[in-house]
Amino acid sequence: MVMDKQPPSESRPGRKRSEESRRAILVAAFELVGEVGYAGLTIEGIANRAGCGKQTIYRWWPSRAHVLLEALAVKADLYVTNADHGSYGDDLRAFLEDTFRLGRQQRVVDILRALMAEAQINEEFGQLFRSAFLQRRRDALQAVLDRALARGDLPPRPAASTVLDIVFGTLWYRLLATRRPVGNDLVEELTATLAQAA
Amino acid sequence: MVMDKQPPSESRPGRKRSEESRRAILVAAFELVGEVGYAGLTIEGIANRAGCGKQTIYRWWPSRAHVLLEALAVKADLYVTNADHGSYGDDLRAFLEDTFRLGRQQRVVDILRALMAEAQINEEFGQLFRSAFLQRRRDALQAVLDRALARGDLPPRPAASTVLDIVFGTLWYRLLATRRPVGNDLVEELTATLAQAA
Amino acid sequence: MVMDKQPPSESRPGRKRSEESRRAILVAAFELVGEVGYAGLTIEGIANRAGCGKQTIYRWWPSRAHVLLEALAVKADLYVTNADHGSYGDDLRAFLEDTFRLGRQQRVVDILRALMAEAQINEEFGQLFRSAFLQRRRDALQAVLDRALARGDLPPRPAASTVLDIVFGTLWYRLLATRRPVGNDLVEELTATLAQAA
Amino acid sequence: MVMDKQPPSESRPGRKRSEESRRAILVAAFELVGEVGYAGLTIEGIANRAGCGKQTIYRWWPSRAHVLLEALAVKADLYVTNADHGSYGDDLRAFLEDTFRLGRQQRVVDILRALMAEAQINEEFGQLFRSAFLQRRRDALQAVLDRALARGDLPPRPAASTVLDIVFGTLWYRLLATRRPVGNDLVEELTATLAQAA
DNA sequence: GTGTAATCGAGACGGTACGTCGCGTCTTGTT
DNA sequence: AACAAGACGCGACGTACCGTCTCGATTACAC
Numbered sequence: 001m002v003m004d005k006q007p008p009s010e011s012r013p014g015r016k017r018s019e020e021s022r023r024a025i026l027v028a029a030f031e032l033v034g035e036v037g038y039a040g041l042t043i044e045g046i047a048n049r050a051g052c053g054k055q056t057i058y059r060w061w062p063s064r065a066h067v068l069l070e071a072l073a074v075k076a077d078l079y080v081t082n083a084d085h086g087s088y089g090d091d092l093r094a095f096l097e098d099t100f101r102l103g104r105q106q107r108v109v110d111i112l113r114a115l116m117a118e119a120q121i122n123e124e125f126g127q128l129f130r131s132a133f134l135q136r137r138r139d140a141l142q143a144v145l146d147r148a149l150a151r152g153d154l155p156p157r158p159a160a161s162t163v164l165d166i167v168f169g170t171l172w173y174r175l176l177a178t179r180r181p182v183g184n185d186l187v188e189e190l191t192a193t194l195a196q197a198a
Numbered sequence: 199m200v201m202d203k204q205p206p207s208e209s210r211p212g213r214k215r216s217e218e219s220r221r222a223i224l225v226a227a228f229e230l231v232g233e234v235g236y237a238g239l240t241i242e243g244i245a246n247r248a249g250c251g252k253q254t255i256y257r258w259w260p261s262r263a264h265v266l267l268e269a270l271a272v273k274a275d276l277y278v279t280n281a282d283h284g285s286y287g288d289d290l291r292a293f294l295e296d297t298f299r300l301g302r303q304q305r306v307v308d309i310l311r312a313l314m315a316e317a318q319i320n321e322e323f324g325q326l327f328r329s330a331f332l333q334r335r336r337d338a339l340q341a342v343l344d345r346a347l348a349r350g351d352l353p354p355r356p357a358a359s360t361v362l363d364i365v366f367g368t369l370w371y372r373l374l375a376t377r378r379p380v381g382n383d384l385v386e387e388l389t390a391t392l393a394q395a396a
Numbered sequence: 397m398v399m400d401k402q403p404p405s406e407s408r409p410g411r412k413r414s415e416e417s418r419r420a421i422l423v424a425a426f427e428l429v430g431e432v433g434y435a436g437l438t439i440e441g442i443a444n445r446a447g448c449g450k451q452t453i454y455r456w457w458p459s460r461a462h463v464l465l466e467a468l469a470v471k472a473d474l475y476v477t478n479a480d481h482g483s484y485g486d487d488l489r490a491f492l493e494d495t496f497r498l499g500r501q502q503r504v505v506d507i508l509r510a511l512m513a514e515a516q517i518n519e520e521f522g523q524l525f526r527s528a529f530l531q532r533r534r535d536a537l538q539a540v541l542d543r544a545l546a547r548g549d550l551p552p553r554p555a556a557s558t559v560l561d562i563v564f565g566t567l568w569y570r571l572l573a574t575r576r577p578v579g580n581d582l583v584e585e586l587t588a589t590l591a592q593a594a
Numbered sequence: 595m596v597m598d599k600q601p602p603s604e605s606r607p608g609r610k611r612s613e614e615s616r617r618a619i620l621v622a623a624f625e626l627v628g629e630v631g632y633a634g635l636t637i638e639g640i641a642n643r644a645g646c647g648k649q650t651i652y653r654w655w656p657s658r659a660h661v662l663l664e665a666l667a668v669k670a671d672l673y674v675t676n677a678d679h680g681s682y683g684d685d686l687r688a689f690l691e692d693t694f695r696l697g698r699q700q701r702v703v704d705i706l707r708a709l710m711a712e713a714q715i716n717e718e719f720g721q722l723f724r725s726a727f728l729q730r731r732r733d734a735l736q737a738v739l740d741r742a743l744a745r746g747d748l749p750p751r752p753a754a755s756t757v758l759d760i761v762f763g764t765l766w767y768r769l770l771a772t773r774r775p776v777g778n779d780l781v782e783e784l785t786a787t788l789a790q791a792a
Numbered sequence: 793g794t795g796t797a798a799t800c801g802a803g804a805c806g807g808t809a810c811g812t813c814g815c816g817t818c819t820t821g822t823t
Numbered sequence: 824a825a826c827a828a829g830a831c832g833c834g835a836c837g838t839a840c841c842g843t844c845t846c847g848a849t850t851a852c853a854c
């Protein structure tokens with residue numbers, strides 16, 4: 001997940017970016033957000049915990065949210081499998097199970113809520129979050145729908161893009177609004193609602 | 199919508215709360231958030247614009263989000279009708295049309311996104327936002343579902359609470375994540391998906 | 397010695413300037429410069445020592461040198477007497493003794509050197525230092541010369557303004573360049589050189 | 595004027611010091627101090643202007659003031675002649691004219707003021723400035739006095755060391771405190787005051 | 793009317809973090 | 824070894840707001 005400035009691949013003069021500092025910063029951000037919450041997370045705090053200067057953070061990330069997004073990518077297994085289970089219903093169920101599994105890790109959920117919040121407030125981060133995180137999730141589910149379409153077992157309604165909105169919308173709404181855990185009962189209901197014979 | 203401290207109803211000595219200041223503060227908050235965005239909205243800025251002291255704001259609201267929520271309640275018509283249209287499908291369609299209408303007012307959408315963001319970051323406000331705003335929306339839709347249940351035309355799946363999550367989840371996801379406008383096509387797809395004979 | 401912003405004399409709304417903070421800041425600056433030297437004197441350090449916020453310093457003084465100048469005015473007796481001793485020679489000798497007495501207090505000398513240095517580097521402070529400090533010294537000696545002129549015992553050379561330059565020049569050069577103490581031998585030599593019959 | 599680290603004269607392995615960089619650094623320092631003032635003069639700025647790395651400056655000079663002192667030595671003709679004019683009065687007058695000539699070059703004066711200021715704040719530089727600059731001036735005038743003593747036309751008062759303090763004190767005071775130009779009238783007044791028959 | 797009490801606008805206060813600047817040091821690859 | 828380049832840990836800068844605390848003025852009820 002490319003989300004920070006990339007050094008040009010050709011060799012440049014000068015000292016190289018410190019991989020040690022980068023890791024220390026990501027670890028510090030991940031730990032701190034668990035300890036003091038996103039509201040209490042500061043660049044200064046991350047720098048202190050990581051044992052680096054503030055400038056080293058500002059050099060590579062534009063905001064604490066950018067740091068946290070990369071920390072999440074490093075810490076959490078955010079990827080879903082894309083195996084063919086033979087039918088749209090089974091593919092969809094598998095996708096939802098994979099996805100919802102993340103939604104049960106409190107630390108990950110707290111970070112996701114914070115990042116989605118920041119994406120509403122900070123437009124620069126919002127664009128990155130949508131393109132580098134949210135869109136990738138949509139792409140993964142889109143692959144399932146494409147396969148169903150090719151296979152011929154995709155119900156005519158709702159339209160594919162609406163399926164994406166319903167699936168991710170329901171998941172995010174649970175995280176952001178009701179705060180109820182996302183369980184397998186929800187997997188079943190969504191699968192039944194979306195994959196049933198129309 | 200009770201969201202700020204209430205002066206005791208029994209008469210007390212001392213100067214009364216200034217309704218003029220209250221209005222000026224709500225108007226200032228509403229205007230400012232449109233001009234500088236939620237990230238740039240500050241208590242000091244509101245006080246300056248409203249021509250009042252900061253203390254007057256802190257006396258009656260705990261945070262800028264609380265002010266904004268009340269400003270929204272004053273400015274926008276947030277309520278939906280609850281007329282009986284004869285069938286679950288028609289009731290649901292009417293509810294969605296009413297609700298989505300709000301989602302096409304950019305100023306209102308921007309404020310809603312900011313408030314949902316703040317609700318993730320500020321737990322005190324989060325509780326208020328969920329109970330005083332989000333839950334009321336759910337209650338309104340629940341009334342539609344209750345009527346359908348009584349009428350006997352509510353499909354067995356998905357469960358009522360899942361319908362709520364799907365409807366509001368899809369709406370919020372459009373606002374927060376895809377930023378695509380919520381149009382009547384979505385109304386039809388949701389109605390068809392949720393109210394069809396299973 | 398007026399050297400910081402003056403609140404208008406007419407009563408204004410709002411909380412009054414804290415005299416307690418003002419004193420704490422001046423004391424802290426005076427103590428700190430003795431402990432860490434002018435190079436190590438920082439606004440942040442003064443604020444910490446004084447138990448106040450940095451803004452409270454910035455609100456009333458434009459730079460650490462301005463603080464230090466006022467601290468010096470509070471701490472040190474910078475004024476010289478102006479009694480008539482009957483002759484130019486005796487008046488001059490008395491003035492020099494009064495003035496040089498300050499030059500033997502190490503803490504005061506260190507601060508004066510720092511302020512003269514800052515006056516070279518910071519033009520805004522330079523103007524204040526010249527008008528509020530250096531010129532007042534010159535005025536005091538000028539009074540001695542005016543009396544001698546009226547009395548008729550002022551040698552025709554050097555011109556009065558040159559006498560000022562020689563007296564203060566020699567003193568400051570000792571402080572800044574040679575760092576040799578200014579003793580009574582110098583008083584006698586200057587008196588003899590400047591007040592002798594030409 | 596020896597004021598920076600000297601590479602050992604014996605031949606050593608490795609690349610030789612770049613004379614080109616040395617000149618570029620001195621020129622850059624001299625130009626920059628004229629453009630942005632001493633307060634705005636930074637090692638980074640010098641390095642950028644000179645097209646060299648910061649390390650190359652730190653390798654050879656301990657501070658920006660050291661660089662500036664050497665730049666001044668390169669740029670300005672700081673030396674005074676020491677011809678015998680036959681009498682103490684004429685020797686002194688010639689010395690003062692030579693010396694004051696420098697005091698009319700604004701760029702040089704600005705640098706001298708900055709260096710004297712730095713000498714008050716930075717003890718390491720202060721020692722160098724006194725021994726490598728100020729003392730040399732005193733030595734030159736001392737030679738004039740020595741010759742007058744040998745010749746027999748040195749007035750008994752003031753003492754030689756006091757003459758030095760008065761001459762340089764008056765000059766520096768004009769530069770640092772009054773900022774009035776040092777003109778030939780001052781030369782005459784000092785000559786008359788110090789070289790007259792007592 | 794005359795306290796007494798709560799509100800108001802104004803603005804200073806002690807704090808915290810911001811994002812920037814420059815310090816002096818340390819790689820890194822080249823000369 | 825010195826060089827240009829540039830990242831690094833560090834510390835202070837001056838600013839922005841936070842939420843609190845005087846101030847004096849205003850406004851209402853209770854006596």
